[in-house]
Amino acid sequence: MITLTERQSLILKAIVRDYTEGGNPVGSKALVQELPMKVSSATIRNEMAHLEDLGLIVKTHLSSGRMPSIKGYRYYVDHILKPEKVDNKDLKVIQHSLGGEFHKIDEIVAQSADILSQLTSYTTFTLRPELKHSRLSGFRLVPLGNHQVMAILVTNNGDVENQTFTIPTDITGDELEPVVRFIDDQLVGLPLQDVLAKLQSEIPLKLAHYLQNPDGFLDIFGSVLSKAASERFYVGGKLNLFNYTSKQDPQEMRSLYSLLDQTDHIADVIGPPGQHIQVRIGNEITNDLLKDYSLITATYDVDQHGQGMIALLGPTAMPYSRMIGLMGAFQRELARKLLDYYRYFDE
Amino acid sequence: MITLTERQSLILKAIVRDYTEGGNPVGSKALVQELPMKVSSATIRNEMAHLEDLGLIVKTHLSSGRMPSIKGYRYYVDHILKPEKVDNKDLKVIQHSLGGEFHKIDEIVAQSADILSQLTSYTTFTLRPELKHSRLSGFRLVPLGNHQVMAILVTNNGDVENQTFTIPTDITGDELEPVVRFIDDQLVGLPLQDVLAKLQSEIPLKLAHYLQNPDGFLDIFGSVLSKAASERFYVGGKLNLFNYTSKQDPQEMRSLYSLLDQTDHIADVIGPPGQHIQVRIGNEITNDLLKDYSLITATYDVDQHGQGMIALLGPTAMPYSRMIGLMGAFQRELARKLLDYYRYFDE
DNA sequence: TTTTAGCACTTAACTTAATGGAGTGCTAAC
DNA sequence: GTTAGCACTCCATTAAGTTAAGTGCTAAAA
Numbered sequence: 001m002i003t004l005t006e007r008q009s010l011i012l013k014a015i016v017r018d019y020t021e022g023g024n025p026v027g028s029k030a031l032v033q034e035l036p037m038k039v040s041s042a043t044i045r046n047e048m049a050h051l052e053d054l055g056l057i058v059k060t061h062l063s064s065g066r067m068p069s070i071k072g073y074r075y076y077v078d079h080i081l082k083p084e085k086v087d088n089k090d091l092k093v094i095q096h097s098l099g100g101e102f103h104k105i106d107e108i109v110a111q112s113a114d115i116l117s118q119l120t121s122y123t124t125f126t127l128r129p130e131l132k133h134s135r136l137s138g139f140r141l142v143p144l145g146n147h148q149v150m151a152i153l154v155t156n157n158g159d160v161e162n163q164t165f166t167i168p169t170d171i172t173g174d175e176l177e178p179v180v181r182f183i184d185d186q187l188v189g190l191p192l193q194d195v196l197a198k199l200q201s202e203i204p205l206k207l208a209h210y211l212q213n214p215d216g217f218l219d220i221f222g223s224v225l226s227k228a229a230s231e232r233f234y235v236g237g238k239l240n241l242f243n244y245t246s247k248q249d250p251q252e253m254r255s256l257y258s259l260l261d262q263t264d265h266i267a268d269v270i271g272p273p274g275q276h277i278q279v280r281i282g283n284e285i286t287n288d289l290l291k292d293y294s295l296i297t298a299t300y301d302v303d304q305h306g307q308g309m310i311a312l313l314g315p316t317a318m319p320y321s322r323m324i325g326l327m328g329a330f331q332r333e334l335a336r337k338l339l340d341y342y343r344y345f346d347e
Numbered sequence: 348m349i350t351l352t353e354r355q356s357l358i359l360k361a362i363v364r365d366y367t368e369g370g371n372p373v374g375s376k377a378l379v380q381e382l383p384m385k386v387s388s389a390t391i392r393n394e395m396a397h398l399e400d401l402g403l404i405v406k407t408h409l410s411s412g413r414m415p416s417i418k419g420y421r422y423y424v425d426h427i428l429k430p431e432k433v434d435n436k437d438l439k440v441i442q443h444s445l446g447g448e449f450h451k452i453d454e455i456v457a458q459s460a461d462i463l464s465q466l467t468s469y470t471t472f473t474l475r476p477e478l479k480h481s482r483l484s485g486f487r488l489v490p491l492g493n494h495q496v497m498a499i500l501v502t503n504n505g506d507v508e509n510q511t512f513t514i515p516t517d518i519t520g521d522e523l524e525p526v527v528r529f530i531d532d533q534l535v536g537l538p539l540q541d542v543l544a545k546l547q548s549e550i551p552l553k554l555a556h557y558l559q560n561p562d563g564f565l566d567i568f569g570s571v572l573s574k575a576a577s578e579r580f581y582v583g584g585k586l587n588l589f590n591y592t593s594k595q596d597p598q599e600m601r602s603l604y605s606l607l608d609q610t611d612h613i614a615d616v617i618g619p620p621g622q623h624i625q626v627r628i629g630n631e632i633t634n635d636l637l638k639d640y641s642l643i644t645a646t647y648d649v650d651q652h653g654q655g656m657i658a659l660l661g662p663t664a665m666p667y668s669r670m671i672g673l674m675g676a677f678q679r680e681l682a683r684k685l686l687d688y689y690r691y692f693d694e
Numbered sequence: 695t696t697t698t699a700g701c702a703c704t705t706a707a708c709t710t711a712a713t714g715g716a717g718t719g720c721t722a723a724c
Numbered sequence: 725g726t727t728a729g730c731a732c733t734c735c736a737t738t739a740a741g742t743t744a745a746g747t748g749c750t751a752a753a754a
Contacts, residue, residue: 025717027716027717027718028717028718029716029717039726039727040726040727040728041717041727042719042726042727042728042729043725043726043727045717045718045719046719046725046726048718049718049719059717059718060734060735061733061734061735062717062718062719062732062733062734063716063717063718063719063732063733063734063735064716064717064718064733064734064735065716065717065718103511103512103513104511137492137493138491138492140489140491142487142489142499144485144487144499144501144507145484145485145501146484146501146503146505146692148501148505148507150499150507150509152489152491152497154491154492154493154495156493158493158495158513160491160495160497160511162497162509164450164451164507165450166450166505239601239604239605242597242598242600242601242604243597243601245597248595250589250590250592251589253589254586254589254590257586257589258586345493372746374745374746374747375746375747376745376746386697386698387697387698387699388698388746389697389698389699389700389748390696390697390698392746392747392748393696393697393748395747396747396748406746406747407705407706408704408705408706409703409704409705409746409747409748410703410704410705410706410745410746410747410748411704411705411706411745411746411747412745412746412747
């Protein structure tokens with residue numbers, strides 16, 4: 001367990017700030033100007049040597065200034081940093097952007113990714129509260145003619161999922177009636193995850209009473225259901241990658257960029273909803289492609305409707321204090337907005 | 348009007364080929380090896396000086412080798428190049444990729460962009476045959492509860508467009524019945540563009556007979572209709588940009604990349620369906636961001652179902668001969684596949 | 695008239711050397 | 725414990741020199 005004196009702590013803090021703002025290693029003379037106490041550069045050099053022994057700062061070469069190491073950022077984030085109170089202008093932007101009328105939760109969550117990426121100039125990810133916790137409130141099968149049927153699934157929160165299927169024979173509404181009625185009777189009102197579970201077990205059996213050949217229908221229902229229950233990350237500010245990346249190898253940029261298109265990989269990186277705000281720095285991120293970046297994740301809570309996440313990807317040298325403050329504010333505003341939304345549908 | 352001797356033509360051709368393959372300016376000595384006739388490097392130098400006077404090739408500095416100018420590429424494409432017969436393996440890939448079962452035209456067209464970008468390692472755009480020519484074959488309004496209604500529009504070609512609306516009051520199927528019947532009576536069977544036209548003129552009046560307050564419904568119908576009739580480009584191989592771009596300025600990459608996300612800008616660049624295969628080189632493209640690239644566009648024809656387009660964006664130094672051959676083949680295969688698809692739905 | 699050999703010339707790209715500046719570690723004095 | 729002073733290290737920049745590729749031009753050959 002590392003313990004720093006007050007002065008060492010101030011020095012580390014100043015190095016983090018300077019390096020984040022200027023992008024260049026910081027020397028002892030520059031620090032003389034900035035520290036609140038009056039000490040000589042030689043003293044600072046002594047302290048810096050100590051910080052380096054502890055592994056909190058590093059040199060790029062024997063006679064260069066210092067920059068924070070991963071461990072240094074870690075210490076800074078854990079013990080020094082105070083979340084900055086969110087800028088009033090930024091708060092206004094958030095509230096205004098979330099203030100409009102939305103027709104779907106996914107729109108709110110998707111837009112959130114965009115707002116956050118604009119505010120930060122970094123790349124953001126958002127995850128809606130898990131749909132599994134929503135309840136099935138309706139299922140429709142609409143024959144469209146031309147051998148096509150559209151399946152529509154509705155939840156109590158107003159989420160709508162639909163999919164069109166091509167089927168061998170033309171079907172009229174009357175033929176589908178008993179199936180839809182079966183679902184209304186047996187499954188409406190249950191959380192989607194329970195419906196999913198039942199689909200594996202008792203539904204096929206029961207459905208056999210209503211339909212001669214239930215397989216085709218089960219495929220359709222299962223497909224829409226799992227599409228609805230699957231989690232989707234929205235990505236904002238993909239293009240911002242160009243602003244903060246240090247890479248110039250096009251191939252590396254390419255793999256990075258393609259990572260952002262793969263929801264499952266993003267899910268691995270960001271992990272399940274957890275406690276409050278978490279900062280992962282450099283190689284603490286479980287993906288080698290991101291080992292030169294930092295990731296701030298925050299879980300937001302919408303009461304009985306479950307939890308969602310927002311996340312921010314940026315350079316290791318980012319203004320953590322401001323970012324953490326911003327994430328906190330956003331987290332609160334988003335949760336509030338979603339609560340409002342759910343309340344509207346619960347009426 | 349430029350006319351070249353046989354030998355000059357061969358030299359220009361060789362310069363284009365060498366420069367495309369190697370990426371470096373081509374010198375007179377290298378050409379001695381490659382030309383079919385035996386001439387000295389001095390003779391080639393004389394010919395090259397002439398080609399330079401005509402503006403077909405340029406030097407990067409006083410004593411460098413030559414590379415083709417835009418004008419040089421233009422001449423090459425117009426007068427020298429012969430489309431390469433498409434590689435048998437590539438043809439197999441195309442046929443196999445388009446051979447599967449598709450449920451929607453948009454899937455076929457979207458997948459086409461991906462296949463083409465894989466085959467070429469460049470970036471591709473595809474545009475489906477204009478939906479305006481399709482006929483309205485059905486319209487449904489499905490009440491979903493929770494103040495929501497889904498509007499579904501179906502065409503005779505199996506295209507389905509749907510959109511969910513939130514409305515102030517809950518509505519039952521019975522109330523919508525007359526509206527849907529009105530549409531079935533009056534509009535089904537007409538091309539979408541005619542429906543669009545009528546929506547501006549006679550429909551509002553007629554609808555007033557069926558509904559007290561037709562405005563809300565007209566908004567919904569109009570919205571789905573215009574969403575269906577709007578053209579959409581599919582983009583394939585966005586990431587391939589990293590392979591062939593010469594830019595390393597991240598800001599420029601950024602604007603380029605964001606251009607690919609804007610369907611309307613792409614439409615401007617690629618232009619309306621035209622004649623067969625067209626090659627635009629460098630500043631012949633009407634967008635300054637693309638002035639260092641080349642664009643090959645091809646229009647494909649699906650008989651009475653209208654025309655669509657495929658397009659290819661790559662470096663000015665691209666193997667035009669192979670690419671034009673490939674575009675031709677793809678154009679034919681895609682048209683055939685779509686004809687099959689339409690035939691299936693016309694049954 | 696066309697082609698070619700030969701040569702002087704140009705330029706980019708690379709290598710080497712020289713210089714200045716920022717910053718460090720260490721020592722000895724305060 | 726702190727500081728002034730100094731030798732030392734390394735990067736960055738500039739300057740100079742070298743090489744290789746390629747050209748244009750001239751005069752001779754075909």
